[in-house]
Amino acid sequence: MLCNICAKNPATVHLTEIIDDKMTELHLCEECAQKKSAQMESHFGLADLLAGLADLGGEFTTTKKEEKIKCPRCGLTYEDFKKVGRLGCGECYSAFKEALLPLLKRIHGSTQHCGKSPDRKAPRVPKTVKGKNELQDLKEKLHKTIQLEEFEEAARLRDKIRDIENKKK
Numbered sequence: 001m002l003c004n005i006c007a008k009n010p011a012t013v014h015l016t017e018i019i020d021d022k023m024t025e026l027h028l029c030e031e032c033a034q035k036k037s038a039q040m041e042s043h044f045g046l047a048d049l050l051a052g053l054a055d056l057g058g059e060f061t062t063t064k065k066e067e068k069i070k071c072p073r074c075g076l077t078y079e080d081f082k083k084v085g086r087l088g089c090g091e092c093y094s095a096f097k098e099a100l101l102p103l104l105k106r107i108h109g110s111t112q113h114c115g116k117s118p119d120r121k122a123p124r125v126p127k128t129v130k131g132k133n134e135l136q137d138l139k140e141k142l143h144k145t146i147q148l149e150e151f152e153e154a155a156r157l158r159d160k161i162r163d164i165e166n167k168k169k
Helices: 030-044 046-054 078-084 091-095 097-108 127-147 151-168
Strands: 013-019 022-028
Touching: 013 030, 022 030, 091 097, 127 151
Parallel strands: none
Antiparallel strands: 013 022
């Protein structure tokens, strides 16, 4: 299949655009996909989106103390991050941890990286990845049921967690 834009190179990137409830499929070569990506970046501004999310009111507001935090490695301040929407280096995650946690929770739905689970149809699916995620989910459910004082469900979850942990040994 050839690229829909240049019609010269083979299409390696496949996009689906939905504009005004109209779905359009685009099949692009590497070069045209990069141009399209740059065009979308300038139009939508990913950095502006992140900066806007960092600037949300309510529970996501930052204190003066958090805004004055500075990364020891690259020198970026949290105030600069809010303007630019990009962190300067890997150390920024540690330096701005307290201020970033609510933002990461809002964007990703969690503050802990769980990784990507492999497709079940894949030939060599490591069971440890699925097992770790399942165990973590069960422990979170157990904690919630205890808080809600649903002790019968909590006991069932506790037993299931024990079974999984004993199978690992």
